[in-house]
Amino acid sequence: QGTLMKGKRGLIMGVANKNSIAWAIARQLAAQGAEIAFTYQGDALLRRVKPLAESIGSDILCECDVTDDATMNSTFATLKEKFGKIDFLVHAIAFAGKDQLAGSFVDNTTREGFKSALDISAYSFVDAARRSAEIMNDGGSMVTLTYLGSERVIPNYNVMGVAKAALEASTRYIAADLGPRGIRVNAISAGPIKTLAAAGIGSGRHMFRFNKAAAAMQDNTDPMGVAGAALYLLSDLGLSCTGETHHVDGGFHAIGMPQEDALKA
Numbered sequence: 634q635g636t637l638m639k640g641k642r643g644l645i646m647g648v649a650n651k652n653s654i655a656w657a658i659a660r661q662l663a664a665q666g667a668e669i670a671f672t673y674q675g676d677a678l679l680r681r682v683k684p685l686a687e688s689i690g691s692d693i694l695c696e697c698d699v700t701d702d703a704t705m706n707s708t709f710a711t712l713k714e715k716f717g718k719i720d721f722l723v724h725a726i727a728f729a730g731k732d733q734l735a736g737s738f739v740d741n742t743t744r745e746g747f748k749s750a751l752d753i754s755a756y757s758f759v760d761a762a763r764r765s766a767e768i769m770n771d772g773g774s775m776v777t778l779t780y781l782g783s784e785r786v787i788p789n790y791n792v793m794g795v796a797k798a799a800l801e802a803s804t805r806y807i808a809a810d811l812g813p814r815g816i817r818v819n820a821i822s823a824g825p826i827k828t829l830a831a832a833g834i835g836s837g838r839h840m841f842r843f844n845k846a847a848a849a850m851q852d853n854t855d856p857m858g859v860a861g862a863a864l865y866l867l868s869d870l871g872l873s874c875t876g877e878t879h880h881v882d883g884g885f886h887a888i889g890m891p892q893e894d895a896l897k898a
């Protein structure tokens with residue numbers, strides 16, 4: 634038990650179950666004294682999220698679909714009522730239709746698929762950041778989750794890669810807008826981790842095998858590494874760091890060409 638987040642209150646959006654990256658972050662922040670409110674997407678997930686929240690002493694659970702302004706309004710109204718001011722926001726939300734996450738990007742990306750992926754996975758951060766800023770103490774911090782598919786072509790990631798590029802650019806613009814208030818805004822680019830969202834992407838087995846073989850550390854990404862980076866960015870340890878996309882992927886992003894024998898295993 635540490636004290637890096639003592640006295641800090643905030644919102645975590647995107648816990649679906651115990652494997653969610655947002656849950657790893659929640660545990661890490663709670664262990665450092667943070668008080669946390671959670672959103673959940675629909676009743677089906679409440680069954681999973683409630684016991685997790687309770688296990689770290691949180692009873693603030695808000696139903697929230699980021700495409701529905703009414704639930705965004707009620708979430709932030711609850712937050713204001715329960716916490717008054719907040720100090721941090723974690724945004725760990727993404728979605729694209731399964732038909733958009735396979736095969737040829739140019740052939741399979743529909744107008745509706747593009748719009749909804751960008752709406753849920755990128756605009757939702759802009760919206761949540763604006764609403765959070767209204768009740769955030771100066772010196773607060775926001776973190777979103779992204780993936781290398783924004784910078785490079787990853788098979789089947791397709792329109793989600795485009796959405797993550799928009800999310801990373803949005804992170805920089807929000808950082809510029811809120812910087813004068815001392816509010817920092819960063820993205821963590823995590824390597825592949827086995828979660829519900831990752832299961833929606835075709836060729837998952839190949840992705841994990843290739844990542845492990847080609848990463849500098851020759852291993853897959855540990856969610857607690859992502860949680861540690863979030864703790865750094867959301868606590869005062871991260872002072873002066875903003876507008877950044879920070880890779881936590883075992884060094885996969887740094888490798889131009891894997892060692893000759895790396896892919897034989």
Ligand code: NAD
Nearest residue numbers: 647648649653654674698699726727778825826828829830
């Ligand atoms: P997850 O399935 O546990 O979390 C995704 C969350 O998005 C769920 O809680 C889901 O309810 C929520 N969500 C989707 N559509 C929503 C909507 N309309 N309204 C509200 N919530 C909605 O999976 P995860 O892997 O922990 O994903 C969290 C974030 O991390 C995502 O942004 C994802 O792209 C990113 N990420 C994941 C990986 C990975 O390999 N798992 C790697 C890099 C980045």
